[in-house]
Amino acid sequence: MAILLHADDCVSASHSSVAEIINETQSWLERAVIGLNLCPFAKAVHVKKQIRYAISDARDNETLLKDLIDEMLHLHDSPADELDTTLLIHPWVLADFLDYNDFLDVADAALDDANLTGELQIASFHPDYQFADAESTAIDNYTNRSPYPILHLLREASIERAVAAFPDASEIYERNIETMRKLGLEGWRKLMVRNEQENLS
Template sequence: MPKETIIAATQLWLEKAVIGLNLCPFAKAVHVKKQIRYVVSSATTPESLLEELIAELRTLQDTDPEQIDTTLLIHPDVLTDFLDYNDFLDTVDLATAEPEFNDEFQVASLHPHYQFAGTKFDDIENYTNRSPYPTLHLLREASVDRAVDAFPDADHIADVNIETMNKLGHEGWEKLGLK
Protein backbone atom coordinates (compact mmCIF):
# COMPACT_ATOMS: atom_id res chain seq x y z
CA MET A 1 0.00 0.00 0.00
CA PRO A 2 1.37 3.46 -0.83
CA LYS A 3 2.76 5.47 2.08
CA GLU A 4 0.42 8.35 1.22
CA THR A 5 -2.60 6.09 1.68
CA ILE A 6 -1.33 4.87 5.05
CA ILE A 7 -0.68 8.42 6.23
CA ALA A 8 -4.07 9.62 4.96
CA ALA A 9 -5.86 6.82 6.88
CA THR A 10 -3.89 7.69 10.00
CA GLN A 11 -4.66 11.40 9.66
CA LEU A 12 -8.36 10.67 9.14
CA TRP A 13 -8.38 8.50 12.28
CA LEU A 14 -6.58 11.25 14.20
CA GLU A 15 -9.07 13.88 13.06
CA LYS A 16 -12.25 11.83 13.51
CA ALA A 17 -11.42 9.72 16.56
CA VAL A 18 -8.57 11.20 18.56
CA ILE A 19 -9.45 14.87 18.01
CA GLY A 20 -13.09 14.50 17.01
CA LEU A 21 -13.98 12.48 20.11
CA ASN A 22 -11.45 14.42 22.21
CA LEU A 23 -9.72 11.20 23.24
CA CYS A 24 -6.50 13.16 23.58
CA PRO A 25 -7.13 16.78 24.50
CA PHE A 26 -3.52 17.62 23.57
CA ALA A 27 -3.66 16.37 19.97
CA LYS A 28 -5.57 19.22 18.34
CA ALA A 29 -2.96 21.90 18.97
CA VAL A 30 -0.05 19.99 17.41
CA HIS A 31 -2.27 18.88 14.53
CA VAL A 32 -3.43 22.43 13.74
CA LYS A 33 0.16 23.73 13.98
CA LYS A 34 1.32 20.89 11.69
CA GLN A 35 3.86 19.73 14.28
CA ILE A 36 3.16 16.02 13.83
CA ARG A 37 5.65 14.02 11.81
CA TYR A 38 4.12 11.01 10.05
CA VAL A 39 6.63 8.30 9.20
CA VAL A 40 5.70 5.05 7.48
CA SER A 41 8.26 2.46 8.41
CA SER A 42 9.67 0.08 5.86
CA ALA A 43 10.60 -2.35 8.63
CA THR A 44 9.66 -5.99 8.28
CA THR A 45 11.38 -7.18 11.45
CA PRO A 46 11.31 -5.93 15.04
CA GLU A 47 15.05 -5.31 14.82
CA SER A 48 14.72 -3.00 11.84
CA LEU A 49 11.78 -1.24 13.50
CA LEU A 50 13.93 -0.64 16.57
CA GLU A 51 16.59 0.95 14.36
CA GLU A 52 13.97 3.23 12.82
CA LEU A 53 12.58 4.07 16.26
CA ILE A 54 16.01 5.15 17.48
CA ALA A 55 16.55 7.21 14.32
CA GLU A 56 13.19 8.94 14.83
CA LEU A 57 13.98 9.66 18.48
CA ARG A 58 17.24 11.26 17.33
CA THR A 59 15.34 13.29 14.73
CA LEU A 60 13.01 14.60 17.43
CA GLN A 61 15.96 15.29 19.68
CA ASP A 62 17.68 17.32 16.95
CA THR A 63 14.60 19.24 15.78
CA ASP A 64 12.99 22.31 17.29
CA PRO A 65 9.64 21.32 18.86
CA GLU A 66 8.03 24.23 17.02
CA GLN A 67 8.81 22.33 13.81
CA ILE A 68 8.18 18.74 14.96
CA ASP A 69 6.68 18.21 18.38
CA THR A 70 5.70 14.57 18.04
CA THR A 71 6.08 11.66 15.64
CA LEU A 72 3.75 8.86 14.61
CA LEU A 73 5.94 5.95 13.52
CA ILE A 74 3.50 3.80 11.56
CA HIS A 75 4.71 0.27 10.90
CA PRO A 76 2.20 -1.65 8.77
CA ASP A 77 4.46 -4.60 7.92
CA VAL A 78 5.80 -5.61 11.32
CA LEU A 79 4.26 -6.45 14.70
CA THR A 80 0.78 -6.74 13.25
CA ASP A 81 -0.08 -9.30 15.93
CA PHE A 82 -1.02 -7.32 19.05
CA LEU A 83 0.67 -9.68 21.50
CA ASP A 84 3.97 -9.46 19.59
CA TYR A 85 3.54 -5.68 19.44
CA ASN A 86 2.80 -5.52 23.15
CA ASP A 87 5.93 -7.56 23.93
CA PHE A 88 7.98 -5.18 21.76
CA LEU A 89 6.93 -2.26 23.96
CA ASP A 90 9.44 -3.51 26.59
CA THR A 91 12.18 -3.01 23.99
CA VAL A 92 10.79 0.44 23.23
CA ASP A 93 10.97 1.36 26.92
CA LEU A 94 14.60 0.23 27.07
CA ALA A 95 15.44 2.30 23.99
CA THR A 96 13.90 5.49 25.37
CA ALA A 97 15.74 4.92 28.67
CA GLU A 98 19.14 4.97 26.93
CA PRO A 99 21.41 7.71 28.34
CA GLU A 100 21.58 9.50 24.97
CA PHE A 101 17.88 10.29 25.28
CA ASN A 102 18.13 11.47 28.90
CA ASP A 103 14.48 10.63 29.68
CA GLU A 104 13.37 13.15 27.02
CA PHE A 105 10.77 10.87 25.44
CA GLN A 106 7.92 8.51 26.02
CA VAL A 107 6.12 6.31 23.54
CA ALA A 108 2.38 5.75 23.46
CA SER A 109 1.11 2.55 21.88
CA LEU A 110 -1.54 2.35 19.18
CA HIS A 111 -2.62 -0.75 17.29
CA PRO A 112 -5.63 -1.92 15.22
CA HIS A 113 -6.15 -4.78 17.70
CA TYR A 114 -5.32 -2.88 20.87
CA GLN A 115 -6.61 -4.53 24.02
CA PHE A 116 -6.24 -3.23 27.54
CA ALA A 117 -5.49 -5.78 30.23
CA GLY A 118 -8.63 -7.17 31.82
CA THR A 119 -10.87 -6.40 28.82
CA LYS A 120 -12.44 -8.54 26.14
CA PHE A 121 -11.25 -7.98 22.58
CA ASP A 122 -14.48 -6.26 21.46
CA ASP A 123 -14.88 -4.05 24.53
CA ILE A 124 -15.42 -0.54 23.21
CA GLU A 125 -12.85 1.11 25.50
CA ASN A 126 -10.10 -0.69 23.55
CA TYR A 127 -10.97 1.51 20.57
CA THR A 128 -9.40 4.54 22.26
CA ASN A 129 -6.03 3.11 21.20
CA ARG A 130 -7.08 1.39 17.96
CA SER A 131 -5.28 3.06 15.10
CA PRO A 132 -5.58 1.95 11.47
CA TYR A 133 -2.05 0.47 11.57
CA PRO A 134 0.39 -0.48 14.33
CA THR A 135 1.89 2.81 15.44
CA LEU A 136 4.40 4.05 17.97
CA HIS A 137 3.61 7.60 19.07
CA LEU A 138 6.83 9.34 20.07
CA LEU A 139 6.25 12.16 22.54
CA ARG A 140 8.56 14.70 24.10
CA GLU A 141 8.37 14.56 27.90
CA ALA A 142 8.58 18.36 28.08
CA SER A 143 5.55 18.70 25.79
CA VAL A 144 3.59 16.13 27.76
CA ASP A 145 4.44 17.93 31.02
CA ARG A 146 3.30 21.30 29.61
CA ALA A 147 0.07 19.81 28.28
CA VAL A 148 -0.72 18.05 31.55
CA ASP A 149 0.00 21.23 33.55
CA ALA A 150 -2.37 23.18 31.29
CA PHE A 151 -5.16 20.62 31.39
CA PRO A 152 -7.28 20.37 34.52
CA ASP A 153 -7.95 16.82 35.66
CA ALA A 154 -5.46 15.20 33.28
CA ASP A 155 -5.53 12.17 35.57
CA HIS A 156 -9.15 11.56 34.54
CA ILE A 157 -8.63 11.49 30.76
CA ALA A 158 -8.76 7.69 30.63
CA ASP A 159 -12.00 7.61 32.65
CA VAL A 160 -13.58 10.27 30.43
CA ASN A 161 -12.48 8.33 27.34
CA ILE A 162 -14.12 5.14 28.59
CA GLU A 163 -17.32 7.10 29.25
CA THR A 164 -17.13 8.67 25.77
CA MET A 165 -16.65 5.29 24.12
CA ASN A 166 -19.45 3.67 26.12
CA LYS A 167 -21.82 6.43 25.00
CA LEU A 168 -20.64 6.11 21.40
CA GLY A 169 -20.80 2.32 21.32
CA HIS A 170 -19.81 0.09 18.43
CA GLU A 171 -22.52 1.51 16.19
CA GLY A 172 -21.28 5.05 16.72
CA TRP A 173 -17.71 3.97 16.08
CA GLU A 174 -18.73 2.32 12.82
CA LYS A 175 -20.49 5.53 11.75
CA LEU A 176 -17.14 7.32 11.96
CA GLY A 177 -16.17 5.29 8.89
CA LEU A 178 -12.70 4.42 10.11
CA LYS A 179 -10.69 1.38 9.10
Template sequence: MSNPEHPAATATRKWLERAVIGLNLCPFARAPYRQSQVHLAVSEATDEEGLLNALVTEIEALVARSPQQRDTTLLILGNGLADFAAFNDFAAAAEGLLDALGLEGVLQIATFHPDYRFADTPQDAIENYTNRAPYPILHLLREDSVSRAVDAMQDPDEIYHANIDRLRALGKPGWDALWED
Protein backbone atom coordinates in the same frame (compact mmCIF):
# COMPACT_ATOMS: atom_id res chain seq x y z
CA MET B 1 10.43 6.44 5.40
CA SER B 2 8.32 9.59 5.53
CA ASN B 3 5.80 9.50 2.70
CA PRO B 4 2.66 11.55 3.32
CA GLU B 5 0.86 9.74 0.47
CA HIS B 6 1.51 6.26 1.86
CA PRO B 7 -1.82 4.46 2.55
CA ALA B 8 -0.79 3.91 6.20
CA ALA B 9 -0.12 7.65 6.63
CA THR B 10 -3.44 8.51 4.98
CA ALA B 11 -5.34 6.09 7.24
CA THR B 12 -3.52 7.44 10.30
CA ARG B 13 -4.35 11.06 9.42
CA LYS B 14 -8.01 10.05 9.08
CA TRP B 15 -7.87 8.34 12.50
CA LEU B 16 -6.22 11.40 14.05
CA GLU B 17 -8.76 13.79 12.60
CA ARG B 18 -11.90 11.73 13.21
CA ALA B 19 -11.14 9.84 16.43
CA VAL B 20 -8.23 11.34 18.35
CA ILE B 21 -9.07 14.98 17.61
CA GLY B 22 -12.67 14.61 16.42
CA LEU B 23 -13.78 12.74 19.55
CA ASN B 24 -11.31 14.69 21.69
CA LEU B 25 -9.72 11.44 22.91
CA CYS B 26 -6.53 13.43 23.43
CA PRO B 27 -7.23 17.07 24.30
CA PHE B 28 -3.54 17.85 23.70
CA ALA B 29 -3.49 16.69 20.06
CA ARG B 30 -5.45 19.40 18.27
CA ALA B 31 -3.00 22.31 18.61
CA PRO B 32 0.20 20.54 17.49
CA TYR B 33 -1.69 18.85 14.64
CA ARG B 34 -3.11 22.15 13.37
CA GLN B 35 0.32 23.78 13.72
CA SER B 36 1.91 21.02 11.59
CA GLN B 37 4.09 19.88 14.50
CA VAL B 38 3.00 16.24 14.23
CA HIS B 39 5.23 14.13 12.03
CA LEU B 40 3.96 10.88 10.51
CA ALA B 41 6.59 8.36 9.48
CA VAL B 42 5.86 4.96 7.97
CA SER B 43 8.25 2.06 8.34
CA GLU B 44 7.95 -0.88 5.96
CA ALA B 45 10.27 -2.99 8.13
CA THR B 46 8.94 -6.37 9.15
CA ASP B 47 11.64 -7.60 11.53
CA GLU B 48 12.69 -6.30 14.94
CA GLU B 49 16.07 -5.03 13.76
CA GLY B 50 14.52 -3.02 10.94
CA LEU B 51 11.83 -1.64 13.22
CA LEU B 52 14.39 -0.65 15.87
CA ASN B 53 16.47 1.08 13.18
CA ALA B 54 13.40 3.00 12.02
CA LEU B 55 12.67 3.96 15.61
CA VAL B 56 16.22 5.22 16.15
CA THR B 57 15.97 7.29 12.98
CA GLU B 58 12.73 8.91 14.13
CA ILE B 59 13.97 9.46 17.68
CA GLU B 60 17.10 11.20 16.37
CA ALA B 61 15.05 13.31 13.96
CA LEU B 62 12.67 14.37 16.73
CA VAL B 63 15.34 15.38 19.24
CA ALA B 64 17.29 17.22 16.51
CA ARG B 65 14.38 19.59 15.96
CA SER B 66 12.79 22.16 18.20
CA PRO B 67 9.29 21.46 19.52
CA GLN B 68 8.06 24.34 17.36
CA GLN B 69 9.26 22.45 14.27
CA ARG B 70 8.22 18.96 15.39
CA ASP B 71 6.58 18.38 18.72
CA THR B 72 5.75 14.71 18.26
CA THR B 73 6.21 11.78 15.88
CA LEU B 74 3.96 8.87 15.05
CA LEU B 75 6.00 5.96 13.74
CA ILE B 76 3.50 3.86 11.81
CA LEU B 77 4.49 0.23 11.35
CA GLY B 78 3.04 -0.34 7.89
CA ASN B 79 3.93 -4.03 7.64
CA GLY B 80 5.17 -4.94 11.07
CA LEU B 81 3.78 -6.36 14.28
CA ALA B 82 0.20 -7.08 13.29
CA ASP B 83 0.06 -9.47 16.26
CA PHE B 84 -0.76 -7.46 19.39
CA ALA B 85 1.29 -9.65 21.77
CA ALA B 86 4.36 -9.27 19.54
CA PHE B 87 3.71 -5.52 19.35
CA ASN B 88 3.60 -5.29 23.15
CA ASP B 89 6.90 -7.15 23.37
CA PHE B 90 8.41 -4.75 20.84
CA ALA B 91 7.04 -1.75 22.76
CA ALA B 92 9.01 -2.93 25.79
CA ALA B 93 12.14 -3.13 23.63
CA ALA B 94 11.39 0.38 22.34
CA GLU B 95 11.21 1.70 25.91
CA GLY B 96 14.55 0.01 26.59
CA LEU B 97 15.97 1.77 23.56
CA LEU B 98 14.99 5.17 24.98
CA ASP B 99 16.86 4.28 28.15
CA ALA B 100 19.91 3.04 26.20
CA LEU B 101 19.97 6.30 24.23
CA GLY B 102 19.84 8.31 27.46
CA LEU B 103 16.43 9.73 26.57
CA GLU B 104 14.35 8.38 29.45
CA GLY B 105 12.68 11.45 30.92
CA VAL B 106 13.15 13.31 27.62
CA LEU B 107 10.85 11.26 25.40
CA GLN B 108 8.12 8.76 26.10
CA ILE B 109 6.32 6.28 23.90
CA ALA B 110 2.57 5.79 23.70
CA THR B 111 1.29 2.76 21.84
CA PHE B 112 -1.66 2.20 19.51
CA HIS B 113 -2.66 -0.94 17.63
CA PRO B 114 -5.65 -2.21 15.62
CA ASP B 115 -6.18 -4.95 18.22
CA TYR B 116 -5.22 -2.94 21.31
CA ARG B 117 -6.49 -4.55 24.49
CA PHE B 118 -6.12 -3.30 28.03
CA ALA B 119 -5.34 -5.97 30.61
CA ASP B 120 -8.42 -7.58 32.12
CA THR B 121 -10.80 -6.32 29.42
CA PRO B 122 -12.67 -8.43 26.89
CA GLN B 123 -11.32 -8.15 23.33
CA ASP B 124 -14.45 -6.32 22.14
CA ALA B 125 -14.69 -3.88 25.09
CA ILE B 126 -15.27 -0.37 23.78
CA GLU B 127 -12.66 1.12 26.15
CA ASN B 128 -9.96 -0.65 24.12
CA TYR B 129 -10.82 1.67 21.24
CA THR B 130 -9.15 4.61 23.00
CA ASN B 131 -5.87 3.03 21.84
CA ARG B 132 -7.00 1.39 18.62
CA ALA B 133 -5.53 2.74 15.42
CA PRO B 134 -5.58 1.53 11.82
CA TYR B 135 -1.93 0.37 12.08
CA PRO B 136 0.49 -0.39 14.90
CA ILE B 137 1.91 2.97 16.01
CA LEU B 138 4.68 4.07 18.33
CA HIS B 139 3.92 7.65 19.33
CA LEU B 140 7.04 9.55 20.38
CA LEU B 141 6.19 12.36 22.77
CA ARG B 142 8.38 15.00 24.36
CA GLU B 143 8.17 14.74 28.17
CA ASP B 144 8.29 18.55 28.49
CA SER B 145 5.27 18.93 26.21
CA VAL B 146 3.34 16.25 28.07
CA SER B 147 4.19 17.84 31.43
CA ARG B 148 3.06 21.30 30.30
CA ALA B 149 -0.22 19.91 28.97
CA VAL B 150 -0.91 17.86 32.09
CA ASP B 151 -0.01 20.76 34.40
CA ALA B 152 -2.57 22.94 32.59
CA MET B 153 -5.39 20.55 33.51
CA GLN B 154 -7.22 20.37 36.81
CA ASP B 155 -7.58 16.59 36.74
CA PRO B 156 -5.62 14.79 33.99
CA ASP B 157 -7.00 11.41 35.13
CA GLU B 158 -10.40 12.63 34.01
CA ILE B 159 -9.30 12.24 30.36
CA TYR B 160 -9.34 8.45 30.67
CA HIS B 161 -12.77 8.38 32.32
CA ALA B 162 -14.23 10.90 29.89
CA ASN B 163 -12.90 8.87 26.94
CA ILE B 164 -14.51 5.70 28.21
CA ASP B 165 -17.82 7.50 28.80
CA ARG B 166 -17.63 9.06 25.32
CA LEU B 167 -16.90 5.72 23.64
CA ARG B 168 -19.61 3.91 25.59
CA ALA B 169 -22.11 6.55 24.48
CA LEU B 170 -20.86 6.25 20.89
CA GLY B 171 -20.84 2.44 20.90
CA LYS B 172 -19.29 0.16 18.31
CA PRO B 173 -21.79 1.22 15.59
CA GLY B 174 -20.87 4.87 16.19
CA TRP B 175 -17.17 4.03 16.08
CA ASP B 176 -17.63 2.17 12.81
CA ALA B 177 -19.59 5.12 11.38
CA LEU B 178 -16.55 7.37 11.89
CA TRP B 179 -14.81 5.60 9.00
CA GLU B 180 -17.62 5.94 6.48
CA ASP B 181 -17.00 8.59 3.85
Protein backbone atom coordinates in the same frame (compact mmCIF):
# COMPACT_ATOMS: atom_id res chain seq x y z
CA MET C 1 14.25 1.42 6.57
CA ALA C 2 11.65 4.09 7.25
CA ILE C 3 9.91 5.98 4.49
CA LEU C 4 9.59 9.35 6.13
CA LEU C 5 6.84 11.76 5.26
CA HIS C 6 5.39 14.83 6.90
CA ALA C 7 1.65 15.36 6.50
CA ASP C 8 2.23 18.04 3.84
CA ASP C 9 4.07 15.51 1.65
CA CYS C 10 1.07 13.19 1.29
CA VAL C 11 -0.29 14.76 -1.88
CA SER C 12 2.97 14.44 -3.79
CA ALA C 13 4.05 11.05 -2.44
CA SER C 14 5.35 8.91 -5.28
CA HIS C 15 4.26 5.71 -3.57
CA SER C 16 0.45 5.78 -3.51
CA SER C 17 0.12 3.23 -0.70
CA VAL C 18 2.35 5.39 1.50
CA ALA C 19 0.12 8.39 0.87
CA GLU C 20 -2.96 6.30 1.59
CA ILE C 21 -1.53 5.07 4.89
CA ILE C 22 -0.75 8.60 6.01
CA ASN C 23 -4.12 9.91 4.84
CA GLU C 24 -5.93 7.18 6.73
CA THR C 25 -3.88 7.81 9.85
CA GLN C 26 -4.51 11.55 9.63
CA SER C 27 -8.23 10.99 9.17
CA TRP C 28 -8.30 8.72 12.23
CA LEU C 29 -6.46 11.39 14.20
CA GLU C 30 -8.87 14.11 13.10
CA ARG C 31 -12.10 12.13 13.40
CA ALA C 32 -11.41 9.93 16.43
CA VAL C 33 -8.56 11.31 18.53
CA ILE C 34 -9.43 14.99 18.00
CA GLY C 35 -13.07 14.64 16.98
CA LEU C 36 -13.98 12.60 20.05
CA ASN C 37 -11.55 14.64 22.16
CA LEU C 38 -9.74 11.48 23.28
CA CYS C 39 -6.59 13.56 23.61
CA PRO C 40 -7.22 17.26 24.35
CA PHE C 41 -3.55 17.97 23.57
CA ALA C 42 -3.62 16.64 20.00
CA LYS C 43 -5.50 19.44 18.27
CA ALA C 44 -2.89 22.15 18.88
CA VAL C 45 0.06 20.21 17.43
CA HIS C 46 -2.10 19.05 14.52
CA VAL C 47 -3.18 22.58 13.65
CA LYS C 48 0.39 23.83 13.94
CA LYS C 49 1.61 20.95 11.72
CA GLN C 50 4.08 19.82 14.37
CA ILE C 51 3.34 16.12 13.88
CA ARG C 52 5.79 13.97 11.93
CA TYR C 53 4.32 10.94 10.14
CA ALA C 54 7.00 8.32 9.53
CA ILE C 55 6.21 5.02 7.85
CA SER C 56 8.58 2.16 8.55
CA ASP C 57 9.10 -0.28 5.70
CA ALA C 58 10.32 -2.84 8.26
CA ARG C 59 9.31 -6.48 7.92
CA ASP C 60 11.08 -7.60 11.09
CA ASN C 61 11.56 -6.35 14.63
CA GLU C 62 15.25 -5.56 14.22
CA THR C 63 14.65 -3.18 11.32
CA LEU C 64 11.75 -1.56 13.13
CA LEU C 65 13.95 -1.01 16.17
CA LYS C 66 16.55 0.76 14.00
CA ASP C 67 13.83 2.98 12.54
CA LEU C 68 12.50 3.71 16.01
CA ILE C 69 15.94 4.75 17.26
CA ASP C 70 16.39 6.98 14.19
CA GLU C 71 13.05 8.65 14.95
CA MET C 72 13.92 9.10 18.62
CA LEU C 73 17.13 10.89 17.68
CA HIS C 74 15.41 12.94 14.99
CA LEU C 75 12.78 14.17 17.42
CA HIS C 76 15.43 14.89 20.05
CA ASP C 77 17.54 16.89 17.57
CA SER C 78 14.62 18.87 16.10
CA PRO C 79 13.45 22.26 17.45
CA ALA C 80 10.38 21.70 19.59
CA ASP C 81 8.50 24.56 17.94
CA GLU C 82 8.90 22.85 14.57
CA LEU C 83 8.40 19.22 15.56
CA ASP C 84 6.57 18.29 18.73
CA THR C 85 5.69 14.63 18.24
CA THR C 86 6.20 11.69 15.88
CA LEU C 87 3.91 8.89 14.78
CA LEU C 88 6.04 5.97 13.63
CA ILE C 89 3.61 3.85 11.61
CA HIS C 90 4.70 0.27 10.86
CA PRO C 91 2.06 -1.49 8.75
CA TRP C 92 4.13 -4.57 7.82
CA VAL C 93 5.44 -5.72 11.18
CA LEU C 94 3.92 -6.49 14.61
CA ALA C 95 0.41 -6.94 13.24
CA ASP C 96 -0.24 -9.35 16.11
CA PHE C 97 -1.04 -7.29 19.20
CA LEU C 98 0.70 -9.64 21.65
CA ASP C 99 3.91 -9.37 19.62
CA TYR C 100 3.47 -5.61 19.48
CA ASN C 101 2.90 -5.47 23.23
CA ASP C 102 6.09 -7.45 23.85
CA PHE C 103 8.02 -5.06 21.58
CA LEU C 104 7.06 -2.11 23.79
CA ASP C 105 9.55 -3.35 26.39
CA VAL C 106 12.24 -3.39 23.70
CA ALA C 107 11.24 0.13 22.66
CA ASP C 108 11.45 1.44 26.22
CA ALA C 109 14.86 -0.21 26.65
CA ALA C 110 16.06 1.54 23.46
CA LEU C 111 14.84 4.84 24.86
CA ASP C 112 16.85 4.19 28.00
CA ASP C 113 19.96 3.11 26.06
CA ALA C 114 19.80 6.36 24.10
CA ASN C 115 19.66 8.31 27.38
CA LEU C 116 16.32 9.77 26.34
CA THR C 117 14.21 8.41 29.18
CA GLY C 118 12.72 11.43 30.91
CA GLU C 119 12.93 13.46 27.72
CA LEU C 120 10.80 11.30 25.43
CA GLN C 121 8.18 8.67 26.03
CA ILE C 122 6.39 6.16 23.84
CA ALA C 123 2.62 5.80 23.62
CA SER C 124 1.04 2.78 21.94
CA PHE C 125 -1.71 2.41 19.33
CA HIS C 126 -2.70 -0.73 17.45
CA PRO C 127 -5.68 -1.98 15.40
CA ASP C 128 -6.23 -4.76 17.97
CA TYR C 129 -5.23 -2.86 21.09
CA GLN C 130 -6.42 -4.51 24.29
CA PHE C 131 -6.09 -3.28 27.85
CA ALA C 132 -4.96 -5.94 30.30
CA ASP C 133 -8.23 -5.87 32.24
CA ALA C 134 -10.58 -5.74 29.23
CA GLU C 135 -12.13 -8.29 26.91
CA SER C 136 -10.88 -8.12 23.32
CA THR C 137 -14.28 -6.91 22.10
CA ALA C 138 -14.72 -4.25 24.82
CA ILE C 139 -15.34 -0.74 23.51
CA ASP C 140 -12.83 0.56 26.09
CA ASN C 141 -9.98 -0.74 23.90
CA TYR C 142 -10.94 1.54 21.04
CA THR C 143 -9.44 4.60 22.72
CA ASN C 144 -6.09 3.14 21.58
CA ARG C 145 -7.14 1.45 18.35
CA SER C 146 -5.64 2.93 15.21
CA PRO C 147 -5.75 1.96 11.52
CA TYR C 148 -2.17 0.62 11.69
CA PRO C 149 0.30 -0.26 14.46
CA ILE C 150 1.88 2.97 15.71
CA LEU C 151 4.68 3.87 18.11
CA HIS C 152 3.96 7.41 19.21
CA LEU C 153 6.96 9.44 20.37
CA LEU C 154 6.18 12.37 22.65
CA ARG C 155 8.27 15.01 24.38
CA GLU C 156 8.00 14.87 28.17
CA ALA C 157 8.20 18.67 28.36
CA SER C 158 5.22 19.02 26.04
CA ILE C 159 3.22 16.55 28.09
CA GLU C 160 4.01 18.45 31.28
CA ARG C 161 2.91 21.76 29.73
CA ALA C 162 -0.26 20.21 28.38
CA VAL C 163 -1.13 18.62 31.72
CA ALA C 164 -0.57 21.94 33.49
CA ALA C 165 -2.98 23.59 31.05
CA PHE C 166 -5.68 20.99 31.73
CA PRO C 167 -6.47 20.78 35.46
CA ASP C 168 -8.53 17.62 34.93
CA ALA C 169 -5.84 15.80 32.96
CA SER C 170 -5.87 12.91 35.42
CA GLU C 171 -9.50 12.26 34.47
CA ILE C 172 -8.85 11.95 30.72
CA TYR C 173 -8.71 8.14 30.78
CA GLU C 174 -12.02 7.79 32.63
CA ARG C 175 -13.66 10.39 30.40
CA ASN C 176 -12.44 8.61 27.28
CA ILE C 177 -13.89 5.31 28.46
CA GLU C 178 -17.21 7.05 29.10
CA THR C 179 -17.09 8.62 25.61
CA MET C 180 -16.44 5.27 23.96
CA ARG C 181 -19.18 3.51 25.90
CA LYS C 182 -21.68 6.17 24.85
CA LEU C 183 -20.53 5.85 21.23
CA GLY C 184 -20.65 2.05 21.25
CA LEU C 185 -19.22 -0.40 18.75
CA GLU C 186 -21.78 0.47 16.09
CA GLY C 187 -21.03 4.18 16.44
CA TRP C 188 -17.30 3.49 16.14
CA ARG C 189 -17.81 1.38 13.01
CA LYS C 190 -19.86 4.14 11.40
CA LEU C 191 -17.15 6.66 12.28
CA MET C 192 -14.49 4.52 10.64
CA VAL C 193 -16.65 3.79 7.58
CA ARG C 194 -17.04 7.53 7.03
CA ASN C 195 -13.27 7.74 7.44
CA GLU C 196 -12.73 5.22 4.63
CA GLN C 197 -15.31 6.85 2.36
CA GLU C 198 -13.66 10.25 2.77
CA ASN C 199 -10.24 8.81 1.96
CA LEU C 200 -11.62 7.19 -1.20
CA SER C 201 -13.36 10.34 -2.41
